Amino acid sequence: MEVIDNSLVEPIEIRMIRPSKFPVRYKLPSNSSELVNLKSSIKEHGLLQPIVIRPLDHGFEIVAGHRRFSACKSMRWRFIPSKIRDLSDKQAYEIQLTENIQRKSMDPIEEAEAYQKYVNEYGWGGVSELGKKIGKSEEYVSHRMQLLKLPDDVREKIVHNDLSVSQALELTNVDASMKSEFVDEIVGNKLTVKQIRIMKKKTKEETELYKPSPNKNSKTLNLVNKSNLALKITLSRIDDLIEDAHGIDPKQRVEMIKFLMGLRLKTHSMIDETIKFKKKFSK
Structure with a gap:
């Protein structure tokens, strides 16, 4: 990303840090397996990578590392190692999105919703510009956003890996009255794209x-x-x-x-x- 790294790394008091106002992922419940496993890892090995934050009025905002922050906060840490960067809203969102894509920590629907927010809700750029920022092709971004045209029940099947992205994309231009029959056949019989x-x-x-x-x-x-x-x-x-x-x-x-x-x-x-x-x- 075309952002000059003028960061500082130092421990910051947790009470001075708040979550991002532009989250790209849903918040994990405190008893989720992902958070429990992360806490166990931090207890055993320490926090290997500082979270990324940016200074705002009356404190700091998380740019990357929400899970790490939640884990350390739940363990009652007072300070957390932090990389402080001076970033705009748009830059902060791009970094947060890129990190989650590189870690493959978002499901396809979360990814699609994050792209939709960047392009439509926040108006920070088009599909082509977004693709360049996150290292994905324009076609990849467009296809992910197409998933949001599908009904909620179909999206749920994508989230739970009952339906692959390539299978789901084939349903975007199927008549609404036939979608449920198509989905039942695809999932029940594991139909290929062909x-x-x-x-x-x-x-x-x-x-x-x-x-x-x-x-x-x-x-x-x-x-x-x-x-x-x-x-x-x-x-x-x-x-x-x-x-x-x-x-x-x-x-x-x-x-x-x-x-x-x-x-x-x-x-x-x-x-x-x-x-x-x-x-x-x-x-």
Whole structure:
């Protein structure tokens, strides 16, 4: 970062230090495993790296090291080793954000929200400028911010690692009415990005082929649409199995592929039947 290091390092009384007014991460509860482990490490080895603070009116504000500060405060330290730097709000936020990214201590949603604040809430610069400041590409920053367009329940799955960022990004342009079905299939069956794209393509083709107007049979149509989606997912999986079958023993390959192709034709037939059935309720 393009910040001149004019810092001083010295112990500062903890009561003179307050948390950042621009936090990029959520506050950890005092009994969290991360904080408990950090306290144990500090007790055994001491504080190996001073926190970074900046002088403000009537004291100091943390720029980097909130977890270390919380751990030392909970152990009733009176002073804490601190690196004091004269920084603007924008510079302090950039340093705090960069540190957390380098430590990989933020989940993707925390990261996305931090980028959104920098660009939109605080108006400190665009995506391109932010990317340069934190050492990430413009595409990386944009993709992270796209995650905030997803519903809360989908974001929760990202936070808990039930859904990867690459899988989640495929959902950003899926119709809201279909998102929950897509998510259930992706998580339940561990679909790859390739499988998700095939599923999206088949759904789009079907939507363009036939677009029923809202009517009194909307609930029935919704069930039919779900059935159709399930069949398309099955078709996508069979296609992947056919591809995998090319790598098995040659003696069994032909018979296996023939069997899978039979299943594929039956599934196609079922999709056609679903479309015909749906037309009964579209008028």
